[in-house]
Amino acid sequence: MxxxxxxxxxxxxxxxxxxxxxxxxxxxxxxxxxxxxxxxxxxxxxxxxxxxxxxxxxxxxxxxxxxxxxxxxxxxxxxxxxxxxxxxxxxxxxxxxxxxxxxxxxxxxxxxxxxxxxxxxxxxxxxxxxxxxxxxxxxxxxxxxxxxxxxxxxxxxxxxxxxxxxxxKSNSRTRIIVGALGGAVVFLLGLSLILFWVCLHRSKGREESKSASRGAKYLLTLFLSSTKPKQNELPFFSSDKSTVFSYDEVCDTTMNFDQSQKIGQGSYGSVYLGHLKGTDVAIKQMMNTKSKEFLAELNILCKVHHKNLIELIGYAAGGDSLFLVYEFAENGALNEHLHNPSLKGYTPLSWATRVQIALDAAKGLEYIHVHTKPYYVHRDVKTSNILLDSNLRAKIADFGLVKLLEHSPEVGAATSKIVGTFGYLAPEYVRDGCVTTKSDVYSFGVVLMELLTGQPALNKIAGSETAQYTEHRSLVDLMLSALRDDDNPLLELTKCVDPNLIEYHKDSLFQADSNMTNFLHMFSIYKMAILSKDCVDNDWQRRPDMCKVVLRLSYILACTLQGEAKDPDHRYLTLLANDSSQQTP
The missing domain is CATH 3.10.350.10 (LysM domain)
Structure with a gap:
């Protein structure tokens, strides 16, 4: 606690x-x-x-x-x-x-x-x-x-x-005294609050309500002072990468945070659509009590830049709130395209698009795991934190829970507080509080399962819901159960695949005259299912690192896009049934 x-x-x-x-x-x-x-x-x-x-x-x-x-x-x-x-x-x-x-x-x-x-x-x-x-x-x-x-x-x-x-331990006499004192305090406090409210609303106009609170200004000042470069040292972020916006600019572009401008709600605050410096932006509003998450996200996104990581444009503070200004991802979060997409106005994603999204997200994670110093663990990888641009290319977002690893990506860092999202948490992280880059790999495995099935990480168990609690079954349990069928590795998997995937026909999958594209798609679907299984292995040391995940997804994408078999004799089912390498050819 x-x-x-x-x-x-x-x-x-x-x-x-x-x-x-x-x-x-x-x-x-x-x-x-x-x-x-x-x-x-x-x-x-x-x-x-x-x-x-x-x-x-x-x-x-x-x-x-x-x-x-x-x-x-x-x-x-x-x-x-x-x-x-x-x-x-x-x-x-x-x-x-x-x-x-x-x-x-x-x-x-x-x-x-x-x-x-x-x-x-x-x-x-x-x-x-x-x-x-x-x-x-x-x-x-x-x-x-x-x-x-x-x-x-x-x-x-x-x-x-x-x-x-x-x-x-309390006795009746103590309770009487405390009760009397408490009543007096409540009365005086209530009277004081009424007087304060009257004075406040007489003295404050619209301009003062827009002014930055001392706490928010202090946090921003603290961050800026901590990032000043030492002599002969370059700053870790440049002015063309991050801009300090005024509170008035943020208010004006969001129409004073009007609900019509609201495009999302996360665990740490609301997200609004805005237009700053000639471009559409997403503005995350956070209470200044979330200063730790604000500074963590500001710190990493000022240091790290990659096409598959959401870009930080700037930041602001005011009105007891902290603001992060990001590039705007026109197609929203991945989960909106997977879980009942037609009800949300989206066309279901094709299989090739899903594989490309998986590869994009994997490259973003690979970058923070391998190519930065210190190394970073995201700790909240999930489909709602993978955003899609106008071309449906993926970017990892929400770095408020990021953890730094000073020495090596696979040398764990102890943490006493378990953070993240149920359904995506690695078992060793929950059990021991030890976080490594393999914790993100587990979460990414769940994302792959969502891309395959179109189902959320947690599903309500039918008939379990009462007024007091609801039972859930994890998608990991569902997929691992399907993949345990050694006699026919495809039969149970086809029952789990998202019905919105229209490129192949499950009814004709095993027929001799099935077309080559159907075979090839099922081959790549199976390969991704095996990859997702490897990513959620209970033994974190047996999980592939993100470099290997990127390689395997690159192969899967190539198979999907080529439209032709690697095996000239079309022995797919034999290959799938005996696929023990689990590595990229």
Whole structure:
């Protein structure tokens, strides 16, 4: 749970520990270095009371525990000993017999004790809340679950404890005093707000409402000062690449952020269509509370330029908002063209166009993974963050969650906060908080599956929706299930392919007189399906890097566009059934 030191910097918290092997109460007490009266047994493990705090060098609440490194230990083994609550540090070498301090993830709330719970297979939001007697809405809000009811195996959830000791300590006399004082404070505060509102609206006209807030101006000043070059050093962005726009310019071009100009809504703000310096632009409006995401995106897009990355034109601040000004992608986001496109006024994408889009996006990711220093991990690769220009060429967008890798693309960086979008998150990232470029590869594999099927990354399970929660099935599960049919590798795949792909006919696919184009398209569809499967491999080390993904997609695109077979005898089905290389020929 993210720190909030203004609320509290430490608390008493609970960890729901389920050992991987049978374990006694005494063994658990010894492992966690706590008194036995702070450990209670449960039906499948132990509920452990720990001291939870927010150290100065941490973004998350943690509990410190001393651990003596054993022979054969790895970070994965150590974490599993503690129920996978340990924040792993893969860059730190474990030395046998050395005593180290482990950080176990926990949470603090100003009202109740929180239980840290690791989600296991079969759990749903409803069953977890029922088990602990917790309120679903409160638990969802506490954990930021934005997809109703969907949770991911391996995630840590923070559940309000119903019998919090913190609540039991207050006595009636204290409540009476606090209640009386609270009433007086509320009355005075309300009166002050009324007077302030009257004065504010008397003194402020339209011009003052447009002026930049101090906070927003300060952030912009901070960024500009941090990017000033040292002596004999070039600035990392040039004035012809990024322009500082005034707040008035942004207001005027968006018609004061009129709804008619709104073209999108993201996790960090709204996007408006504008026209600045003779060109159409997309303007992302962010509250100044999102300064971290604003500065992250501004920083990378001022440094990195590639035809398959959305171009930053400029930025602005004002009215308690921060603004990023991008090139305008005329055809919007890829997801709009895949999920019921005809209902949104789009013509379904052809197979060749889909492969080209995949290759474009792969090249953009390859660039930030391989050809920049430091290396970058996007951390939110998804079809809604792939934008299409007037020629349906793809550009990666939304770099607010980007993570820097200083040493090597495949050397992970530990992160204590899991960010991104459900359905696209790599399992090791969710489980261990370790992010590498292979995390993006997993997400890209899901994008390939969407291009193949036309389905979203998460699908509601029919009949599971209630007033309180909804069950979902991931597209990854659906596709992997289809690709497990070893006897006929194409039969199940054809059932998953997007019906909007009209270039081939599934009914005639296996007939001897099927035309060559149909065979070739099915060949390239199968090759992309295998590539998507490789990208979402549970073992991140077995996933291809984006360089290999680009090569394989280039081959798939060539096959699609050539309209002729590489095999003169047309032995496609034999090739597909025995395709074990999974590499670009």
């Amino acid at each position: 993210q720190c909030n030191v203004s609320l509290m910097d430490s608390c008493s918290a609970l960890i729901y520990f389920v050992p991987t092997q049978p374990q006694t109460l005494e063994q658990t007490v010894s492992l966690f270095h706590v008194d036995s009266n702070r450990v209670n047994t449960t039906v499948d493990g132990f509920l452990i009371n720990v001291n939870c705090s927010c150290p100065a060098d941490h973004d998350e609440f943690v509990s410190h525990i001393e651990y003596h490194v054993q022979p054969g230990d790895s970070w994965e083994i150590v974490s599993s000993k503690f129920g996978s609550f340990v924040m792993e540090m893969p860059n730190k070498t474990l030395i046998v017999s050395q005593t180290i301090t482990l950080d176990l993830l926990c949470g603090c709330s100003g009202r109740v004790e929180l239980i840290s719970y690791r989600i296991v297979a079969g759990d749903t939001l409803y069953t977890i809340c029922s088990r602990f007697g917790a309120n679903i809405e409160q638990t969802s809000a506490l954990n930021g679950i934005d997809v109703a009811g969907f949770i991911h195996v391996g995630d840590i959830m923070f559940i309000p404890a119903q019998d919090s000791e913190a609540l039991k």
